[in-house]
Amino acid sequence: MLNAIWNQIVDLTIVVVLFRFMTPILLAALGGLISDIAGVINISLEGLMLLSAFTSIAVCSGTGSWALGIAAGAAVAVAVSYAIGFFSIRLKVDIIIAGFAVNIFGSGFTIFMMNKMYGQAGNYSPPDLHNIPNVNIPFLEHVPVIGKLLSGHSLMVWAAFILVAFCVALIYKTPYGVHLRAVGEAPDAAKSVGIPVRRVQYSALAWSGLFAGLAGAYLSTGMTSMFVKDMTAGTGFLALAVVLLGNRNPIGILIGSFIFGLASAVTTIVQTIPGSQYPTQFIQMIPYVVTILALVFFALRKKRRHALAV
Amino acid sequence: MKTSKTLYLDITGIVLAALIALVCGFAVILVTSSDPLAAIKSLLVDPLSNWFNVGTILNKAVPLIFTGLALSVAFQSGVFSMGAEGQLYVGGFLGSLIAISLPGLSPWIHLPLIFVCAMIGGALFGAIPGYLKAYLNANEIVTTLMLNFVATLGTSYFVNNVFKDPSSGGYARMEFFEKDLLLGKIIPGFSAHAGILIAILAVVVVHLLMYKTKLGYELRLVGKNSQFAAYGGIKTKRVIIYSIMIGGALAGLAGIVEILGVHGTYKDNFSNGLGFDGIIIALLARNNPIGVLVAALFYAYIQVGAQTMQMGSDMPRELAVIIQVMLVLLVSAQAIFTYLKQRYAKDQKAVK
Numbered sequence: 001m002l003n004a005i006w007n008q009i010v011d012l013t014i015v016v017v018l019f020r021f022m023t024p025i026l027l028a029a030l031g032g033l034i035s036d037i038a039g040v041i042n043i044s045l046e047g048l049m050l051l052s053a054f055t056s057i058a059v060c061s062g063t064g065s066w067a068l069g070i071a072a073g074a075a076v077a078v079a080v081s082y083a084i085g086f087f088s089i090r091l092k093v094d095i096i097i098a099g100f101a102v103n104i105f106g107s108g109f110t111i112f113m114m115n116k117m118y119g120q121a122g123n124y125s126p127p128d129l130h131n132i133p134n135v136n137i138p139f140l141e142h143v144p145v146i147g148k149l150l151s152g153h154s155l156m157v158w159a160a161f162i163l164v165a166f167c168v169a170l171i172y173k174t175p176y177g178v179h180l181r182a183v184g185e186a187p188d189a190a191k192s193v194g195i196p197v198r199r200v201q202y203s204a205l206a207w208s209g210l211f212a213g214l215a216g217a218y219l220s221t222g223m224t225s226m227f228v229k230d231m232t233a234g235t236g237f238l239a240l241a242v243v244l245l246g247n248r249n250p251i252g253i254l255i256g257s258f259i260f261g262l263a264s265a266v267t268t269i270v271q272t273i274p275g276s277q278y279p280t281q282f283i284q285m286i287p288y289v290v291t292i293l294a295l296v297f298f299a300l301r302k303k304r305r306h307a308l309a310v
Numbered sequence: 311m312k313t314s315k316t317l318y319l320d321i322t323g324i325v326l327a328a329l330i331a332l333v334c335g336f337a338v339i340l341v342t343s344s345d346p347l348a349a350i351k352s353l354l355v356d357p358l359s360n361w362f363n364v365g366t367i368l369n370k371a372v373p374l375i376f377t378g379l380a381l382s383v384a385f386q387s388g389v390f391s392m393g394a395e396g397q398l399y400v401g402g403f404l405g406s407l408i409a410i411s412l413p414g415l416s417p418w419i420h421l422p423l424i425f426v427c428a429m430i431g432g433a434l435f436g437a438i439p440g441y442l443k444a445y446l447n448a449n450e451i452v453t454t455l456m457l458n459f460v461a462t463l464g465t466s467y468f469v470n471n472v473f474k475d476p477s478s479g480g481y482a483r484m485e486f487f488e489k490d491l492l493l494g495k496i497i498p499g500f501s502a503h504a505g506i507l508i509a510i511l512a513v514v515v516v517h518l519l520m521y522k523t524k525l526g527y528e529l530r531l532v533g534k535n536s537q538f539a540a541y542g543g544i545k546t547k548r549v550i551i552y553s554i555m556i557g558g559a560l561a562g563l564a565g566i567v568e569i570l571g572v573h574g575t576y577k578d579n580f581s582n583g584l585g586f587d588g589i590i591i592a593l594l595a596r597n598n599p600i601g602v603l604v605a606a607l608f609y610a611y612i613q614v615g616a617q618t619m620q621m622g623s624d625m626p627r628e629l630a631v632i633i634q635v636m637l638v639l640l641v642s643a644q645a646i647f648t649y650l651k652q653r654y655a656k657d658q659k660a661v662k
Contacts, residue, residue, distance in 0.1 A: 043451070092644035096390060096451060100589060101638045108631025115626040116342055237455055244452060281467035288456040288463075292442075295453060299446035 022261025024215040028239035031211025038204030039184035044099035046236025047106025052216030054110040061126035074213030081209025125226030132222040241291035327640035335633040352622030365501030370610035372505040376564030377588025380557040382597035387553035388533035393454030394561040395585025396461030401432030401562020406576035432562025433555040440554035444547035482578035503571040517599040
């Protein structure tokens, strides 16, 4: 097994696989981060991704345009995020419960629509889908190592990396970012200085919907070219974990997604080795265990600081 | 203060919410079905049209009652656990191990042992997030969600590799239990198994525990106001761990009863979300044990209705999801309930 993994490291296949797996985690986690910072914890990333994955593949195969597909998927995810906002901020449903409801909804409604629109129960793969294109960098793509490292990745992979920088700028360099953090840390204080708390909360949810939407669109029209029921398979929860693992900061989230993507990549590689007898369950378990350990670590550190301060 | 009038308002509100949720489901049927009336009929009437379906409703309600109770105990003490799914797997797994590893033991000793082990398994697995919350203030929503994956993946490994029945082929399960360990039918010929009796017993026990014992009082007080409880001398940390462990034990029971009543052995991924359905049940029931019984029966009725609808019309059974989601959102919309109560209070004043 180690031999096979080593071979894939040497010929850099693992980098390609890693980027494919970390992109949806990274995108969804960035969305989770923004809503988390504003104090509206969005646990519905999983459901939003499913809704967007289905919408984008349906629109993409209908219109032949991947861009329209992404736009439609993201739009649906944003709209549903607003609905979460309406129920939690306006009707005072606990935000965890609202998010939980959207997770059930996303799983069930996509199966329902797949059944109604295409008569399929388990998966839908349109014959000639125009996927999100790969970016082949001229000249570089033929250079041995660098070519494989940098060229040939999906456009969405690059978009995800760029969006990390975007989030850093948004959260730490703009007045809006200050509002986000203020609303998250002390909503009453924020209100007293005239920050429109509700509007900021709605907008934070909308951001998380947008990012989860991009992640979902990538799942169905970039990473694969099909929709499979419950195809997110816990990615949204991984993203939630990454937000905490990354200590609620975009760069930390980039690193966290890298670790989780690596665990998924290794799992896939081990599973695809012919005649592999290795149990992959424990590799799959790594991200979750790491997250719990990280939570414990952060908590202990906080406790110690607290003790020192007192 | 919970007077009988506010209780009455709460129940009316929940029933109204259920009706509105059903109407939402009907609306979707009207829009998407070619024969809406047949679909609605097969959704509402068919589950009750014969004894077999009624028995299926009872069987479906059994694990939901247990997980609903499990989560209502945790919720009442202010622990927002989402971990019933994982606890259910661990409890069911441990109970099943006892079931296959002690052949020939008298069922009178064996069966209680299985139940106890399933409860211990669930309780210990629940103790982890409980401890993390109580002593490290780690967010229990996240830890329980993560531990769910640890539990499903871990048990999946063992049932695929170590304890797999060699004769099961490609299907990951343990060897089938001895026949006399399984929960039989209550009445011969009626499809409901004896799990429903155990579930009703559990409802009574949890009700007594929550409302008639000191521990139950402490649990509820910590949930209402943990600082006040601590001020009053209650060891809140210990109470939090107890509540989630009791929840875990009930979730473990859910798993083993489902195995003994329906599956006959431990199968990989046998739960498929029972622990999450329990969250809905607890919400609908407002954490009241008797409410859990009613909510679980209603929920099971909708689920069976969705299946009969899938067979009897052109609607897929996922339609039930729309009803479930609306139900969850409407029932937990505090603003609506506060509004109703204010309206009611105003009317009372106007009368006087």
